[in-house]
Amino acid sequence: MKKIRVFEGFAGYGGASFGLKRSGLPYEVVGYSEIDPDAIELYEYNFPEVKNYGDITQITNPKEQLPKFDLFTGGFPCQPFSTVGKGLGELDIRGTLFGDIIRVCEAIEPKYILLENVRGLLGKKHKATFQKILSELKRIGYDVRYAILNSKDYGVPQTRDRLWIFAFRGVLPENFDIVPPIVESNLRLKDFLDKHPDPELYRSEAQIRRIHEIHNNDTFDVEEPLCYDIYNRKIRYDGLCMTVTPPEHNVIRIIEPMVDGKERFRKLSLDEHFRFMGFVINEKEREIKFPPTQNYTKLGRRAGNGWDVNLVGILIKHIFSQL
Ligand SMILES: C[S@@+](CC[C@H](N)C(=O)[O-])C[C@H]1O[C@@H](n2cnc3c(N)ncnc32)[C@H](O)[C@@H]1O
Structure with missing residues (x-):
């Protein structure tokens, strides 16, 4: 051809x-x-x-x-x-x-x-x-x-x-x-997450408490990492990530299983954003390179x-x- x-x-x-x-x-x-x-x-x-x-x-x-x-x-x-x-x-x-x-x-x-x-x-x-x-x-x-x-x-x-x-x-x-x-694929959101997410992505206990208050929901107690839709105030139990949007509308959060009785609630990393856009990014391969001059907002957009x-x-x- x-x-x-x-x-x-x-x-x-x-x-x-x-x-x-x-x-x-x-x-x-x-x-x-x-x-x-x-x-x-x-x-x-x-x-x-x-x-x-x-x-x-x-x-x-x-x-x-x-x-x-x-x-x-x-x-x-x-x-x-x-x-x-x-x-x-x-x-x-x-x-x-x-x-x-x-x-x-x-x-x-x-x-x-x-x-x-x-x-x-x-x-x-x-x-x-x-x-x-x-x-x-x-x-x-x-x-x-x-x-x-x-x-x-x-x-x-x-x-x-x-x-x-x-x-x-x-x-x-x-x-x-x-x-x-x-x-056909059995891959779920958890398979596309970072193995060692940046601690900076996590929300503090006080911030998580505030989400519960505002969203009127109980403790996030999940068995596998799932997507939380901030806008609609609900967890996606289907193992899918909601539509990735620019960070200015970003309403995606990840809830991870609790550790030592503490809830874990965080933003998506940049690598995760791009994995959900189909890119292969792992220890061996990085299909897209990020210019060091660009921050979370610019690349997320x-x-x-x-x-x-x-x-x-x-x-x-x-x-x-x-x-
Ligand atoms: C929806 S995005 C397309 C994203 C692209 N398909 C990708 O895979 O990343 C539309 C793009 O069109 C660009 N754009 C807007 N007006 C344009 C113009 N007049 N000429 C060329 N590009 C333009 C925007 O800057 C934006 O990056």
């Missing part, structure tokens, strides 16, 4: 690059587009050889500004497309980041486009927006399939529902199925916004096995 030339839009930490590595397919990332300085620093730290083409809205002449590529990837931020009130009276994708994907792909004509967004885009509220996404991809020559996939179904014990959209220039095989077969690289590897392998 020929190397797939990839352009990674809205790159973040490089979820597409890490996923492609996992897929085992031959590929080359010919460039990426990202504007957040911390994301760029992290991406460059891991993929120093790849060029950043910066703000996608400023790629005004893609044919001249970009190298050729076969696959465009992007977990695009989705602002409302509606221009109602501006006198246009209907949905208009010009001036939206999805509009920039369309503009770039219309000019370069990559064979494949892989996009990701939150599940909510399929909801009632965004129906018109989503229809517009589908019709625009069709208008520029693509056959489109989409599905909601959950990380927990592919070997990582995180419940993370995301919408995946695959677009193919031409016509997809009739029986093409975007959904990879589910991966990337994990909360990132792609599950385990799922991406499986998805890409599954898609290309049918083409």
Whole structure:
């Protein structure tokens, strides 16, 4: 198979690059587009050889500004497309980041486009927006399939529902199925935790007492480490981690079995954030390196916004096995 030339839009930490590595397919990332300085620093730290083409809205002449590529990837931020009130009276994708994907792909004509967004885009509220996404991809020559996939179904014990959209220039095989077969796994949250968590992550007895008071719950007495959902004030007994989000919304806590009658309640470490995003991080292997300049909040933010690289590897392998 020929190397797939990839352009990674809205790159973040490089979820597409890490996923492609996992897929085992031959590929080359010919460039990426990202504007957040911390994301760029992290991406460059891991993929120093790849060029950043910066703000996608400023790629005004893609044919001249970009190298050729076969696959465009992007977990695009989705602002409302509606221009109602501006006198246009209907949905208009010009001036939206999805509009920039369309503009770039219309000019370069990559064979494949892989996009990701939150599940909510399929909801009632965004129906018109989503229809517009589908019709625009069709208008520029693509056959489109989409599905909601959950990380927990592919070997990582995180419940993370995301919408995946695959677009193919031409016509997809009739029986093409975007959904990879589910991966049976007995792995639970406890299998993804640090062996020796940093003592700084733990809450004091007074802080734990305060949680009980506010949340109106009893002693945390668990037999295995479980996820506590601060927002919903409940323990997840299913052995899954709730959706990893940026630390500013971080409502995940870990409850560990008591030691000497004392409760143990803590935040997730950074390595744990990234393990739940599918990365292999253990004594022997570290799939992603963190720049020493970046703190918990900055790196946690990337994990909360990132792609599950385990799922991406499986998805890409599954898609290309049918083409
Ligand atoms: C949801 S995150 C994508 C995460 C990525 N898929 C990953 O695996 O980490 C969206 C990213 O788009 C970037 N972004 C926002 N506006 C952009 C623009 N105009 N041009 C390029 N990137 C942009 C943001 O900085 C953010 O990192």
